[in-house]
Amino acid sequence: MTIDEVTSVKAAALDEINTAGSADEVETLRIKYMGRNGLIPKMMQGQKDVPASEKPAMGAALNSLRENVSTAISSKKTSLATSKKDSGAFDFSLPGNWHRRGVMHPISTVIEEAVRIFGQMGFTVADGPDIETEFNNFDALNTAKHHPSRDAGDTFWFEDGRLLRTQTSPVQIRVMQSQKPPVRIINPGRCYRRDTTDATHAANFHQIEGLYVDYTPVSLADLKSTLAHFAHEMMGADVKVRFRPHYFPFTEPSVEVDFSCHVCKGSGCRVCKQSGWIEIADAGMVDPRVYKKIGYDEELYGYAFGMGVERIAMIRYGISDLRFLYTNDMRFLNQFA
Known part of the structure; x- marks a missing residue:
């Protein structure tokens, strides 16, 4: 595993997250990259096979990958939730919210x-x-x-x-x-x-x-x-x-x-x-x-x-x-x- 490979994985992960169109897709990507058996945990485990002289740089690259992917997933979930809420406010097919008729004082x-x-x-x-x-x-x-x-x-x-x-x-x-x-x-x-x-x-x-x-x-x-x-x-x-x-x-x-x-x-x-x-x-x-x-x-x-x-x-x-x-x-x- 090289630093170039880590950089390539980060670019691919961020691209997939940014193009996800639903909360379900984002959740699938989270499991793919951040889950217990996901790609990033496996790459973190593979760090032990890296030569001692490259471990500092490799550790920094892997930490950056994990933080960037985690931040991107959180931001995408928030973005999709806000978009869904805004679009629902203008759903004119929803039934009206009728108020009870008022009476005289x-x-x-x-x-x-x-x-x-x-x-x-x-x-x-x-x-x-x-x-x-x-x-x-x-x-x-x-x-x-x-x-x-x-x-x-x-x-x-x-x-x-x-x-x-x-x-x-x-x-x-x-x-x-x-x-x-x-x-x-x-x-x-x-x-x-x-x-x-x-x-x-x-x-x-x-x-x-x-x-x-x-x-x-x-x-x-x-x-x-x-x-x-x-x-x-x-x-x-x-x-x-x-x-x-x-x-x-x-x-x-x-x-x-x-x-x-x-x-x-x-x-x-x-x-x-x-x-x-x-x-x-x-x-x-x-x-x-x-x-x-x-x-x-x-x-x-x-x-x-x-x-x-x-x-x-x-x-x-x-x-x-x-x-x-x-x-x-x-x-x-x-x-x-």
């Missing part, structure tokens, strides 16, 4: 259902911007200059005097400024307040507000029947509704509307703060001073109401904590699929 479902229910009673949908003026959000709604809701601790203000609306009532002001009575609208939308987040409160939430204004007499009894009908349509006949006297600057008389607690069924729990009820809506007859501020006739009749969408969703779906609606946890959201 509980908040969107409640808004859509509320629009349907009030639509049956003659209400149409109105919309407005999230960034509002102080006049539309406070002044036109008869909110006193010293009212705590105007404080920076309760409202998100901008440097130019505008603010993130704290309620969707400014939409009602915009509608009344743009059209004459009769007005019968609902205005669902997002609101912003500096509330501390807990099981029933959040700094970012949704409201649905309604407004009915006409020259035809309308009373608090009409308002109560409207909201009671909505509650039973939305939540079912089992839900109880409670009206409590209250004060709001934009309505007189005013009431707060409570629905029976969905968690404890009225017996008292941490969600309803042991009262058995959850506050859902504020309502009342529109204060004549609101009409005056926007240029309406103060002798008009009308009522207004506003309710929290998240709280309605909690009662309807039995959700114990409002924060679940905003965690984007698929384990929770998949329950509504």
Whole structure:
């Protein structure tokens, strides 16, 4: 065995490896050259018959042969595997990877259902911007200059005097400024307040507000029947509704509307703060001073109401904590699929 023979074997082995077209061919060549009974191990064993003066050079040549062939085999395997993976990515004959159809979020479902229910009673949908003026959000709604809701601790203000609306009532002001009575609208939308987040409160939430204004007499009894009908349509006949006297600057008389607690069924729990009820809506007859501020006739009749969408969703779906609606946890959201 001579060094020329070793060089010739190396050249032939590398050529065969480079021209191999599949992993099976490469494996065959590995066994042929590097296997236990392969050509290179036999050549390494034959080194003992080489003259002593040639052994150093022969050893170096054989080591080079073994390393080059081993490296070439590894590189070829990697190359073939990468090529197969890339070609498979563009195999258009493979079946499609279908995803399950999405479903509406509980908040969107409640808004859509509320629009349907009030639509049956003659209400149409109105919309407005999230960034509002102080006049539309406070002044036109008869909110006193010293009212705590105007404080920076309760409202998100901008440097130019505008603010993130704290309620969707400014939409009602915009509608009344743009059209004459009769007005019968609902205005669902997002609101912003500096509330501390807990099981029933959040700094970012949704409201649905309604407004009915006409020259035809309308009373608090009409308002109560409207909201009671909505509650039973939305939540079912089992839900109880409670009206409590209250004060709001934009309505007189005013009431707060409570629905029976969905968690404890009225017996008292941490969600309803042991009262058995959850506050859902504020309502009342529109204060004549609101009409005056926007240029309406103060002798008009009308009522207004506003309710929290998240709280309605909690009662309807039995959700114990409002924060679940905003965690984007698929384990929770998949329950509504």
